[in-house]
Amino acid sequence: MQADAPIGILGLGLIGTAFSERMIGAGIAVIGFDVDPARCEKLRGNRGTVAASARDLAGHCRAIVIAVYSGAEAEAAFADLESSPARPAIICTTTCAPGEIIRLAKRAASAGIAFVEAPIxxxxxEVRDGTATVLVAGDAAAIDAVDGLLDILCPQRRCIGKVGDASRAKLAINLILQNNRAALAEGIALAERMGLDGQTFLATARRSAAYSRVMDTKGxxxxxxxFxxxxxxxxxxxxxELILAEAARHGLRLPVTEAQADLLRIAITIAGPDSDSAAIIEAIRQQPDSVEDSR
Incomplete structure (x- = not known):
């Protein structure tokens, strides 16, 4: 296929849309597919082209970026890609369980498809402004073949090792990030309840030993x-839930992450599943002003 053939994006949610904007901004032709027609129309409005299916996408692209919701969706979509006689390189950015991404890589190898694991x-x-980090794993030749594309998608890169290692690292990183976010939410909620000015508190926290980048992105x-x-x-x-399942598979309990997952479930009932992750604070804010002594 020609070197100037389009890049495909399978999955046009928040991350897939941000990828399309970066590539179109760099002068690269983009063709995408999503089961949601509204997302496809948004890509058209951004000067992209829409494929009729995942199989159709494969026939037009030199490389495809998978950015669907879950590992299960990525595995389902891969069946359509396998059925195409075309063999574009695959960059899978979906956060998967290690077992899921390893299965995908094995299927790609059997089909003669170059495959790169690249969760974000x-x-x-942060993807849109180039400050996110892509965690890359896989065969060196496959990575080299899409090196320039990876630089456009996500200029900050860490090479992790073999396929599966990037997903393992992503889950452990997400554990820290999510618990930092929950801690920030508790800190802000406590400061507000004690009568402190929120903006003053956040500015002070940013200059303190408690600083984490989540204060900048979610504070x-x-x-x-x-939201x-x-x-x-x-x-x-x-x-x-992926993190907790993987930890359980290795015989490890994560009590802080268990509590944080419960807060997320409460926040979803309050703010809705499509609200920003910063809405975890509502699970803390919207508690009674006082807690009865259970004695």
């Missing part, structure tokens, strides 16, 4: 109740 650490806003959203999604509560909970 960061929100759609203002929590203060202002701005327009950059990352969705439902996706965050799915990732937390």
């Amino acid at each position: 650490s960061g929100t759609s806003a 203002e959203k929590m203060l202002n109740r701005d 327009r999604p950059q990352s969705r509560l439902a996706q965050t909970l799915r990732d937390a």
Whole structure:
């Protein structure tokens, strides 16, 4: 296929849309597919082209970026890609369980498809502005073949090792990130309840030993109740459940993450599954002013 053939995006949610904007901004032709017609129309409005199916996508592209919701969706979509006689390189950015991504890589190898594991650490806003990090794993030749594309998609890159290792690292990183976010939510909620000015508190926390980058990405959203999604509560909970399942598989209990997952479930009932992950703060804010002594 020609070197200037389009790049395909399978899955046009928050991350897939951010990828399309980066590539179109770099002058690369983009063709995408999503089961949601509204997402496809948004790509058309952004000067992209829409394929009729995942199989159709494969026939037009030199490489395809998979950015669907889950590992199960990625495996289902891969069946359509396998059925095409075309063999574009595959970059899978979906957060998967290690077992899921290893199965995909084996299927790709059997079909003669170059495959790169590349989950993203960061929100759609961070992908859009180039500050997210892609965790890359796989065969060196396959990675080299899409090196320039990876630089456009996500300029910050960490090479992890063999397929499966990037997903393992992503889950452990997400554990830290999610628990930092929940801790920030508790800190802001406590500061508000004690009568402190939220903006002053957040500015002070940013200069303290407690600083984490989540204060920059989610602090203002929590203060202002701005829950327009950059990352969705439902996706965050799915990732937390992946983390807990993988830990259980290795005989490890994660009590802090268990509590954080419960907060996410409560936040979803309050703010809805499509609200930004910053809405976890509502699970803490919307508690009774006082707790009865159970004695």
